[in-house]
Amino acid sequence: MVTSILLVGSLVAGCGGDTAATDRGTSGRAGPANGEDATQVEAYHVRPRSFEDFVEVTGTVEAIHDATLSAQVGGTVVRLEERGTRIASGGLVAQIDSVDARASMVQARAQYELAKDRFQRQEPLYRDSIISALEFQGVRSELTQAKSALIQAKKRLNNTSITAPFSGTVEERFVERGEQISPGQEVARIVDVRPARIEAGIPERYVGEIEKGTPVEARFQSSAIGTVSGSVSFVGSTLDPDSRTFPIEVTLPNTEGTLKPEMVAQLRLRRSVVDNALVIPRVAVLRDEMGTDVYTVRRFSDSLGVVQNQPVELGSQYGPRAVVSSGLNEDDRVIVVGQNNIAEGDTVNVVQLHDRLPGLDNEVVSAGKASAN
Secondary structure, three states: OHHHHHHHHHHHHHHHHHHHHHOOOOOOOOOOOOOOOOEEEEEEEOOEEEEEEEEEEEEEEEEEEEEEEEOOOOEEEEEEOOOOOEEOOOOEEEEEOOHHHHHHHHHHHHHHHHHHHHHHHHHHHHHOOOOOHHHHHHHHHHHHHHHHHHHHHHHHHHHOEEEOOOOEEEEEEOOOOOOEEOOOOEEEEEEEEEEEEEEEEEEHHHOOOOOOOOEEEEEEOOOOOOEEEEEEEEEOOOOEOOOOEEEEEEEEOOOOOOOOOOOEEEEEEEEEEEEEEEEEEHHHOEEEOOEEEEEEEEEEEOOEEEEEEEEOEEEEEEOOEEEEEEOOOOOOEEEEEOHHHOOOOOEEEEEEEEOOOOOOOOOOOOOOOOOOO
């Protein structure tokens, strides 16, 4: 009798074991009855939003106006502005001794007045045929030569003053007061950095996407400058055969003069804006030889859900964000934290459901248990 009871008990126990194995999920993992043993994850609530795509390149600051002024006449430098002096357009930068030039002009003017008086006295005589045409032609020629000499003398006198071709600051001095200089010798360099210009090269794959007027943000290493906004003022028509880039110029206001030539700037140019895009954090994307996937959470019950592997196609990507072209729908929940510790079919406990892109938006995200949809 005892033997029969033991045999029946063994059969009952064997049947109970088979029933437990059948109740396992399709992944071969037993789903917990509550969230105590479920893997804790965080998810992002997918909703349409605006997405901005950017190009980032490095550029160099240059002065829009930068000129080296040279002497056009020889002589002694009697005046030269100090470095750092701000000079208006047409203002005096340097002065060369003008005594000889002024004397030459006075002499040329006197010769011109004499030739002019002689011409005026001889002209009536020529009209009355008192003097020959040959004699009158000689008088006319003297007047022309005297006038030309006076013009040259005036120009030489004017050239003793070296003036600024534009408003700017004296950046360098190549000579000193009292120094004897020759025609063509460099005297000073004047620079205007208000506004400033940044030159950069854009990879050829972006041809047609960057155009004049494209908004630009320029970031500098100096904390005193930070980020400056501007726009593209020039787009080149040719490619550099070595770098395979086309040139652009960006104009920045620089009203305080804090931007200096040769400074390095990190430029961020907006390529496009996509409205109503499904954007997710790139950290949520899983890649393998089959393509790209994300883990989504299905069958919510309070904060519990079941993991589903969802293939997706990505569109534009910038920084930590990516646009999903296909594979997701509005209101899907994409796992953004803990996705490396789970597999399809696992039961997870969503401890936080983000309404904004975690770590990317300034808005506060939702905390606590997630609600079912």
